[in-house]
Amino acid sequence: MSEFFGSVWWLLVTLGLLVTFHEFGHFIVARLCGVKVLRFSVGFGKPLWMRRDRHGTEFAVAAIPLGGYVKMLDEREGEVATEDLDQAHNRKPVGQRMAIAAAGPAFNIIFTLFAFWLMFVVGKPDFLPVVDAPGGVAAEAGIEAGDRITAINGSAIDSWSKAIQKLGENAVGRYDATVEVRTAAGAEATRVLAFSKLPEQVPEAELFDRIGLRLQPPKLDPVIGSVSEGMPAAAAGLKVGDRILRINGHDVSSFADIESMVPEQAARDPQLDLVVKRADEQLDIRLKANEIRAKDGSTRFVIGVGSTDRHNATLKYGLLDAVPQAFAETWDTTKSSLGIMKMLIVGRASLDNLSGPITIARFANGSAQLGLAWFLGFLALISLSLAIINLLPIPILDGGHLLYYLIELIKGSPVSERSQIAGQYVGLMMLVALMGLAFYNDILRLIH
Template structure:
């Protein structure tokens, strides 16, 4: 219940901030272009709070915090007194209308830069891009435990988050990449990852597993926190705090290797030799795994070991000085913008799944989890969301800012505005497309909840 209310709260905070900046962009430029603003609303639906300012604008906070709008004087929406027609939006030159419409996404881009500047200035904790284990394609490329990834293609990767995103992006394109590493044995080396070998149809969340790289900090020690009563491990004499070194004929170096070793070697009624370290001494024990079927229909061999608690602490911080943080934020915004448009292109041509489209449920969950990770991670989340809002609004879909910009571009080319009939037809098409996108986003959200 606490997670639910936390998610709702951080969703309201996030969208409230981003929508306010977006609408303020429209508002500010409209006023400077001589357009009379009638209402500035954050949210849709029934007003929860409103007042009329000294400037004559009605300021509103409405009940549904999933958007907002700026209502301007416009002859297409009602009768305008003759003495006020010069202040109507529709009477302004096309370049002013373009500036007013583009100002919303522009404000979100500026906000993205500001948030990333704050993130870099505060310092975002993360994990070093250290390889803990290499399997499959990565092992064949020569990766070894302890390798530190320096560069993927031409992109420097100071953290594991950067490395993971770069690898998954290349894997979606099935594009081979050269990875520069500082080898565990010393010196630098180039490892060529043949990502074109990844089979088609692999889900994106499994691409990193298909590559075969596991970060070092994920490798918890093979030391159980507790032993379940009347379990195979308890009957064999394994104790909490013992470090497992070997199961059957497989060496065990980390907790996640225990399950794989057991599933690969266990058989009904067959005992496995287990080597453990206890108090600095090595001991050999024998245990017989049990077959277990859970309520969800899954089945596996178990030993009765509880995993060690916690997760490895962050071991690096992505941080710049207050001055240096600004160019870093601009560069990061440019990089994220390229990647966002690249992801849209991949979804259009089928290289990326439409499951990547998220709705308010997923946004609320991401907002809550990033807020729990600390200020820098929350600033990073807000920056990504602000950029996404800017890009989404620039899509050439009628009813969105990008659709209006498309109308004005056509007007510039043909020398006159589109007919009211054409505009209305476009609005209906835009509403249908927007409803479809929202439906897909909600479907993906619900599917994630069911699967998880």
């Protein structure tokens, strides 16, 4: 249940931040253009909270947190007093109306840049893209254990998450990927992962297994980084910073040895004898390992200790150096997002890739658990996605309004009200269909 409530909470935080920022863009540009704003609402439906400012604008937080809106004074939506006609949205020049429509997506892009900048300033912990015992397509391409991925399709790769993202995009579209690696011996080599040979019927969930890449765990000293309360290690007096030298007489050289020796030795006898170095003192500690059962029914023995930070590729820059990095990351993410959208449209990628609020909530919770930098990266990605989606030329979205205004500029008069209403219905049906498919995919992911 903690995962459920965590997902709900971080979804609300995500939508609250991004919707507020998006609608603030419309709001502030409307104000600058002299348009009277009647309501600024975060969420739809019945307001849970509301206040009115000196300009007569109602600020509200509504019950359904799946969006928001800015309602402006407009003769097409109701009678406008004569003295307020100069503040009506429909009376403003088409250029100003275009600026108001574009402001929401523009503010989402600004938020994306800021979130990526702050992510790099805080420092995003990650892993070096070093491969461990590959299989599948990667093994067929000649990639070997210890290879360090340096570039994919000409783009430099500095982290494991970036490598997996780039390869995943190619695998989804069945595009071959050219991967440059530095071998364990220090030689440079180029490998081609033939994703074009993958069968079309392979489910998206199985693609990463077919890619066959696994991260080589960084070698860590056998130093305790965390001790779980109520577990054998805590009861025996083990502390953070202790170095485990031996378990049942067997020498320990890395934390991986602890992870393998504890269940192996405890399976014979749960009573374990540890030799621990604490500062300049060497201690003999005896404890009894706990047997725990996993969801799949298997059991294993644990003592309740964790390693020091495993990450070995923290992406961190100074205040100024982070600025070009934020722009580069935004551009790279934009290209990736547009590429996936193109693959969905032309049928190279399955519509199973569409995600709704449930999946977003789970990713929001997962990224928040990884730390501030990862959550900022997640916010940046969702914010940029909102900007791109809202700029699509679909009636009811900002891109649809911009399309109408562009037609008005070309023909010299507004699109007829009848055409606009018809477009609104078409756009609404398209959005409902997409949201329905996204919810359906979410539910399938939960079931499986």
